[in-house]
């Protein structure tokens with residue numbers, strides 16, 4: 013139950029609306045019970061009055077008005093309760109989703125990440141939604157039932173103590189026995205239901221997103237079967253859940269029947285030595301309507317297993333600590349004052365898990381210099397670039413920008429100082445304009461069009477201009493076009509350090525040459541780090557760094573390295 017604690021605390025913020033909603037719910041419940049009870053009494057009292065002299069004097073109007081009033085209150089109350097509680101719970105879910113999102117974002121990227129996009133989506137949608145059960149199915153119905161039971165039992169006891177006690181005892185017994193019984197019966201299945209739903213969604217998203225690859229390699233059938241298996245598993249759990257719900261409801265009806273039999277037995281010969289009167293009918297109908305108080309309880313507890321599992325899944329994210337934390341603009345935070353940026357990498361080592369990926373890296377990127385980082389695939393080049401943007405922090409050693417340790421720089425300052433063209437350019441499912449302005453939200457249409465023109469993507473402006481929708485993951489763009497969107501973002505960004513991770517990979521020779529010239533022009537007064545496998549333009553670099561298995565094995569300018577007759581020379585000869 014401790015897993016639910018943070019969510020109860022969130023309820024505090026909306027306590028007023030939730031309490032009003034619960035009160036209206038209680039009044040609605042009482043109106044339902046009152047309607048059946050008063051109607052029962054009214055019918056039998058009218059019948060009795062009709063058979064006796066009292067038919068002349070019996071006041072039909074007042075109970076008739078009461079019945080109508082209770083019926084209207086029940087309908088209006090149900091509407092009012094829905095409006096208020098649903099409004100409050102939607103606001104609460106919004107708060108919860110925002111809170112979850114804020115905690116989730118600093119967790120990424122993560123070394124050895126086990127969390128998958130589809131699973132996170134499921135947590136932020138389905139698991140967050142399940143949290144409204146705490147209020148709608150648990151807290152509010154239990155409070156309403158308890159108050160309703162006490163009031164109804166007291167009213168019945170006012171007419172006949174023994175009947176009131178019997179009714180109160182059986183109802184309270186249900187309140188005590190039902191929760192642990194149905195929580196236990198539904199717990200394991202509830203957990204499995206939540207987990208199976210999550211797995212089914214993840215399997216489905218995988219199936220859809222990798223569908224073209226699955227078709228090409230003939231793996232579609234196998235994946236489809238996995239999906240169907242998951243679906244059958246879910247149906248089994250749902251079926252079990254439905255059976256538990258049916259059991260809870262039918263047992264409740266049985267208890268209600270037994271309660272009614274007891275009430276009938278106690279009222280058989282009237283109360284207080286008097287013969288039976290319409291009051292007997294009132295008490296019988298009150299006992300009959302007590303079902304209304306218990307129905308919400310019947311359903312509440314088999315959902316608890318699901319709600320707890322969802323809470324645990326949310327807590328795994330909200331309680332996790334980020335691997336990288338940034339200083340705010342507080343006392344220890346330091347600005348980067350200079351116009352240009354000098355980068356010092358001192359004895360840096362890093363590993364994702366057991367295997368060292370970077371070992372004792374010493375490298376200086378002087379302000380305004382151009383450095384190329386070369387090395388076999390997997391030798392740690394991108395990792396080094398990611399340490400510069402603090403995707404991760406180095407395990408030992410230090411990175412310093414203009415004399416300020418990277419850990420001391422606030423995130424917004426770091427982001428404003430570094431432009432990155434990464435290996436995989438992500439395209440948002442959004443307009444061309446919004447895909448470009450993520451790099452500079454102050455850029456006007458002219459600047460956006462100019463950047464597109466420079467990267468030879470002016471044709472994207474042909475139909476709907478900057479409003480052109482780039483679609484899901486930029487599917488209608490070619491690989492080379494996506495890369496050039498990345499370059500256009502770099503042109504729009506004003507960072508003083510530019511990191512290009514294989515930014516021209518996959519472009520034809522002529523376009524690559526044009527893009528390299530563009531990059532060189534853009535980086536004229538900037539510090540630039542080029543990660544590359546290609547050898548074009550290396551003679552224009554101030555420094556070329558060769559990496560091997562996480563270590564720097566050679567560095568110097570083009571001529572110097574050729575003279576060394578070492579690895580760089582061999583690489584130029586091999587290519």
Ligand SMILES: Nc1ncnc2c1ncn2[C@@H]1O[C@H](COP(=O)(O)OP(=O)(O)OP(=O)(O)O)[C@@H](O)[C@H]1O
Nearest residue numbers: 122123124364369388389390391392393394395396
């Ligand atoms: N998030 C991660 N978690 C665990 N290991 C990782 C992660 N990212 C990279 N690695 C591993 O670290 C090593 C270095 O990867 P990195 O991407 O830095 O190499 P690279 O030199 O840039 O390769 P490439 O030229 O192919 O891009 C590789 O063995 C890779 O498998």
